[in-house]
Amino acid sequence: AQKITQTQPGMFVQEKEAVTLDCTYDTSDPSYGLFWYKQPSSGEMIFLIYQGSYDQQNATEGRYSLNFQKARKSANLVISASQLGDSAMYFCAMIPKDWDNYGQNFVFGPGTRLSVLP
Amino acid sequence: DVKVTQSSRYLVKRTGEKVFLECVQDMDHENMFWYRQDPGLGLRLIYFSYDVKMKEKGDIPEGYSVSREKKERFSLILESASTNQTSMYLCASSLGFDAEGNYGYTFGSGTRLTVV
Numbered sequence: 001a002q003k004i005t006q007t008q009p010g011m012f013v014q015e016k017e018a019v020t021l022d023c024t025y026d027t028s029d030p031s032y033g034l035f036w037y038k039q040p041s042s043g044e045m046i047f048l049i050y051q052g053s054y055d056q057q058n059a060t061e062g063r064y065s066l067n068f069q070k071a072r073k074s075a076n077l078v079i080s081a082s083q084l085g086d087s088a089m090y091f092c093a094m095i096p097k098d099w100d101n102y103g104q105n106f107v108f109g110p111g112t113r114l115s116v117l118p
Numbered sequence: 119d120v121k122v123t124q125s126s127r128y129l130v131k132r133t134g135e136k137v138f139l140e141c142v143q144d145m146d147h148e149n150m151f152w153y154r155q156d157p158g159l160g161l162r163l164i165y166f167s168y169d170v171k172m173k174e175k176g177d178i179p180e181g182y183s184v185s186r187e188k189k190e191r192f193s194l195i196l197e198s199a200s201t202n203q204t205s206m207y208l209c210a211s212s213l214g215f216d217a218e219g220n221y222g223y224t225f226g227s228g229t230r231l232t233v234v
Binding site: 004009042043044045047091093105106108109110111 | 151153158159160161162163166176206208210223225226227228230
């Protein structure tokens with residue numbers, strides 16, 4: 001069975017500093033996609049970044065980058081230059097199997113609550 | 119702007135009541151999903167639907183059923199609500215990747231259900 005592990009229930013970071021949120025995953029499927037979502041206190045899930053299992057380069061999206069280490073089965077999210085608005089819950093998620101076909105289902109990790117300090 | 123709308127933001131129901139959670143999307147997506155979110159557990163899939171009148175069980179379907187009579191609407195039903203169904207419920211719809219390479223999986227804002 002597929003599983004996502006996020007070992008940091010909570011993290012603190014000083015404003016303008018970089019922070020890394022850890023994510024490890026377990027799957028036997030050769031093809032999968034890895035995603036990070038942000039959930040602020042308002043409750044909506046905001047898509048941040050994704051990485052395909054066959055992508056050679058690490059994904060980047062503005063201040064977000066995904067440190068993908070396939071052999072270690074890790075997909076850590078790096079947020080550079082943290083802002084107060086980055087305070088939220090962050091979920092790592094995986095879509096197994098034919099991930100580029102629409103309608104596949106996510107497996108989510110338990111989440112990491114990030115607090116950015118002024 | 120594409121949207122997934124959940125009819126209620128907060129809901130309080132009594133044990134044993136039949137509860138309907140409604141979700142509507144305006145994106146013409148074929149695929150819709152219901153998740154529940156609990157602290158320390160992340161989001162877990164309850165049911166999903168690939169087409170009108172079609173439904174598939176997710177990881178935790180017990181105590182729930184769904185209805186998809188129209189493409190845009192996916193309803194989650196708690197036949198007889200229990201206190202262990204107190205949770206945040208999130209609906210989502212999906213197109214997969216669009217022509218621009220954006221991943222089209224959109225969540226609603228969630229319904230926080232309390233069963234007393």
